[in-house]
Amino acid sequence: MASHVEQMIEGPDGARQRVLVHLGESPLSWLRARGRLSERHFVAGDTLRADWERAGLGARVTMRWDAAPTTGGRRGPGRAIDPTLAQMAARERFDGAIRAAGPGLADILWRVACAGEGLAAAEKALGWPSRAGKLVLTLALDRVADWYRVP
Template structure:
């Protein structure tokens, strides 16, 4: 586990394993990838898109709409999260988005994803890295902190006056 991760961390298992450092070598994924996966997992949970494991007898889930609440019955934060996810899905390629949803929302393993897509071994690992690269760049996350190269300095005096007269 990375030192900056806290208890209750939301990073998906597949991403955590690829973030792990071995000795002096960095992990396959960088810190910006882990942060992008964490943010996406949080957004998916806020959108209430995770699968249910048990039966819910809640009145809003039973009956007419095949167990899904209507969009009007969702909390505003869940509706906003779904809107943001829809915008992200439009901006990312289809294979990248499907791998991100499988890993960050449904917590599927990479081998399972490779089998379902018919990809070769380690194919999902590469697609996940590409998808997290694109997601991190959309959110402005980078591997290195960067600022302005050099700012223009402004002052009201052409030069600093001498402190003591000679």
């Protein structure tokens, strides 16, 4: 099995983006394990990723077990199922955290924390010089940690 796969994932702005994902370990875990990311930054990024997944923004690779929409019958005309309250709350938290990170920082934050793209691959995709991503990522994670009130 390949250790990296290319995926198309919806970004924070709603546009689909191609990312290179490492299947064995999240980039945030990798950085934390090597002392390049503080526990506070890791928790902030992991919380952002969890909200992204809870909101249903991640790639869907398994079957959805949501109830099928009804069509006619005693319940009335068919309609799409509304997102759950938990999904809506997670989407609001995710959107707030991305806004807190700011427009210049949200791209690297989303690519690494949510999409699981490695730091070097994210730098390359964004056209940034080598090692610039870690600095920008930690600035973004600082803002997100403040927004999530991570001690």
